[in-house]
Amino acid sequence: MGQGQSNEEGPHLTTAQVSHELALKFAKRCFTPLELYSFQDVFKSLADHQDSIAYLKEDTIARFLEIPDIIGASSIIFQMISYLGAFPFGQDAPVVLGFEQMIMVVVIMTQRYQRVLKKGNRDRTKLFFRSLAVYDRGESQNNEEKPETNEETQKDEGASAIRSHVAGFTVDDAANDEEEEDDDDLALAALESLDAIEVFRHGDAPITQASIPSDNLKKLIMLLLLIAPLGTQESLARHAERLSGDQLESLRRTADNVLGAFVNVEKFPGVKIHQFNTVIPISFPFMFNGFNALFEHFLFSKNIDFTKRRDSTPLPPLDPTLDQPLLPQIGEILDLNVLSQLSFFMPGDTLFRRLRLLYSGGDAGFSMGSFETKVFNWRAPTILLVSGNRISDPPIGGQERAFSDTLPPKRFPDSSKSSHVVFGVYLSQPWHQTHKECIGDTDTLLFQLEPVHEVFHASTLNKDYVSFTKPPTSHAGIAFGSPHPKPKPTAGLPPHVSLGAVSLVLDSSFEFGVFTHNYTSGGGAFHNSQSRKSDWQDRFEIESLEVWGCGGDKEQEEQRQRWEWEEREAEARRKINLGTGDIEADRALLEMAGLIGGNRSGGSMN
Incomplete structure (x- = not known):
């Protein structure tokens, strides 16, 4: 040959x-x-x-x-x-x-x-x-x-x-x-x-x-x-x-x-x-x-012993991690099948046996404070998943109406007949509170898992990837693909939430969310769908919200150590006996303790 x-x-x-x-x-x-x-x-x-x-x-x-x-x-x-x-x-x-x-x-x-x-x-x-x-x-x-x-027949068939x-x-x-x-x-x-x-x-x-x-x-x-x-x-x-x-x-x-x-x-x-x-x-x-x-x-033939070499010394196991569970614990959203679904667009070696549940609204509470406590110290990529049921249009309950009033008037139809929706985000950078600029990079993914699977890849031009803003910021919450909220509420009636062309927004109470796909506008921080070339919007009541850390024991140990460090810092602050009435002297004491000064803030002294 x-x-x-x-x-x-x-x-x-x-x-x-x-x-x-x-x-x-x-x-x-x-x-x-x-x-x-x-x-x-x-x-x-x-x-x-x-x-x-x-x-x-x-x-x-x-x-x-x-x-x-x-x-x-x-x-x-x-x-x-x-x-x-x-x-x-x-x-x-x-x-x-x-x-x-x-x-x-x-x-x-x-x-x-x-x-x-x-x-x-x-x-x-x-x-x-x-x-x-x-x-x-x-x-x-x-x-x-x-x-x-x-040509006429072709036109008829196309129509x-x-x-x-x-x-x-x-x-x-x-x-x-x-x-x-x-x-x-x-x-x-x-x-x-x-x-x-x-x-x-x-x-x-x-x-x-x-x-x-x-x-x-x-x-x-x-x-x-x-x-x-x-x-x-x-x-x-x-x-x-x-x-x-x-x-x-x-x-x-x-x-x-x-x-x-x-x-x-x-x-x-x-x-x-x-x-x-x-x-x-x-x-x-x-x-x-x-x-x-x-x-x-x-x-790999079963008739051949792959565990020994010619010198009879045993070979190490081919994959020692196989005895570990694919998913250490089942979440309210993430189970083994959804995990496999994620592996269709994320490398499996970063998912299987590598995820840790950092935050679950059902366990830790649906609040931005609980989210911050559980997630912010994770120094590796994370996957956020949110599920819910679409709210009626027009909204019926008082809370639904209040949420809808914060949004621009609904111009787009629902995405499908199914009332249950699941969305998610992959973020390769650590989470932190944002003040003026969004976090994230071109590796960030916005995706839908149910009822129709689709992945929306990040744009290289528009960088409004992820914002995490707490009150009193106007329209606080977590937003993906939307402009960063204004630092303070404007005078008079609060403006509507600014929704990106392809975006997911969760309100600060984690009660409601909205996913928008404005195909007509041509996309924003995330690219438009290439299979559903139309405009739609899903407004939903949040049922479950969870964040999974991508990593193993090393990342989990790093998170534990940061938690312990923060607890020691907080305890040190509590033990310092101020009460002198001299703010400058108290500030000097805190600086000597290394608790404020430089890039570290010890909070307000007033």
């Missing part, structure tokens, strides 16, 4: 020969010798035989990977890998999953192809779409029979599509699908690596005629949520408790929220390529990462 041989024989190679050459190249470059030996042993132990052909069946793969029957995803995974096994000739799919075909599958599923092909996640995403999609044969036949489709979906889900329109026709970059790169580009033929059906059935995608999402925390060689059976009772219902609800990012299931039966390619890079960049650990099981 040398370069010279490829150059000489390239024009005469068949697709089968090219696939063979590519499988050899992948096996040599993407696996270590021990992994390749293990892969051979695993395949041999699992394979069925017909005549001289060894191959893997659907139930064999499902049993080996421990895919739970209750999810119903086994056939979907088999459909995927039967397509990927044909790489780079997708037109030959589905294929019998022989040894070389499974090399293609494992290399693509674990992203090891990047050791040979300099292509990114977007290209694998396109492959995944084709592997999951079904094709509308009727549409294909109609196109063959009527290649002269006139029908627009009329058929709920306002706000413009990603459902197929107007831009034509832009996705060139989706063979990864296959072309593979062939170029063999100097066999002339063998490539465009035999796949046009991708614009393909869609992923919504029901199939939901089942796959459920599996992806389940496998998201998998570590190297970790058995999926260890997470079986997530597949019963309330946890299973939670898994289904979470999958519905994720599915809602792709398609309005009430109006459309499937997901088109434009929707898939638009949503994943923004809201789900790590959605398929769970496949890496799952399919690496093929590279």
Whole structure:
């Protein structure tokens, strides 16, 4: 399979020969010798035989990977890998999953192809779409029979599509699908690596005629949520408790929220390529990462003892953290399924077994003082989650009316029919009270988890990311994506809260919140939605509010030490016997004690 041989024989190679050459190249470059030996042993132990052909069946793969029957995803995974096994000739799919075909599958599923092909996640995403999609044969036949489709017909079809979906889900329109026709970059790169580009033929059906059935995608999402925390060689059976009772219902609800990012299931039966390619890079960049650990099981044979070296000295455990709980405690909002949902757009190694509950309104009280006490000493990134139920329009109760009166008149409709909403913010910087300028940076994320999952990334121009202001500041509270409140209330009637184009605002009593998406204005500190190109606003009564610290024992110990230091400082202040009546002498005493002076304030002396 040398370069010279490829150059000489390239024009005469068949697709089968090219696939063979590519499988050899992948096996040599993407696996270590021990992994390749293990892969051979695993395949041999699992394979069925017909005549001289060894191959893997659907139930064999499902049993080996421990895919739970209750999810119903086994056939979907088999459909995927039967397509990927044909790489780079997708037109030959589905294929019998022989040894070389499974090399293609494992290399693509674990992203090891990047050791040979300099292509990114977007290209694998396109492959995944084709592997999951079904094709509308009727549409294909109609196109063959009527290649002269006139402009008038196209306009009618476009108008029908627009009329058929709920306002706000413009990603459902197929107007831009034509832009996705060139989706063979990864296959072309593979062939170029063999100097066999002339063998490539465009035999796949046009991708614009393909869609992923919504029901199939939901089942796959459920599996992806389940496998998201998998570590190297970790058995999926260890997470079986997530597949019963309330946890299973939670898994289904979470999958519905994720599915809602792709398609309005009430109006459309499937997901088109434009929707898939638009949503994943923004809201789900790590959605398929769970496949890496799952399919690496093929590279570890149970017949080989990996715990010892040739000198018989034991190797350290592959992942000593696996015995720690994924989440030390379940929150009112954050459970294992929502944690997996977060890992679809935040790196899993910063989440699983790495979160600590710093503040919960239900335990510590819904007040900014309690929030400050619990959260401000955490010196690592945090995740704030807030859930609630939408208030009526017009508001009914006195408190609802009072909150609504602080806001500009409502001009936008609710985001959805669902009354329950969950929003969140990822902040990489430590929290502190803001006076004139907001905190946060371009890593800050504003997101919605329910009823529709979506991530709103920070702008590099507008820096109104996060403000934390306490009374008597005008319209005190916590705001994300809104201009910093004025330091003092203005004379006369208080002005309305200034709401950013894409913003989340919580009032100072933590009773109410409002999320605004003003698409028309063009965005602010956070970018507009790319899938729901419309204006909406959700005003809600806060049900739960919690903040989670991203970090481990080290960060928790640092927080404990700062708490202890503050307690000692406060005790020292209480023990100082002032009462001399001489303010200047008292101030001098405090300066000698190191309690005021420099950048430290000991409070008012009056």
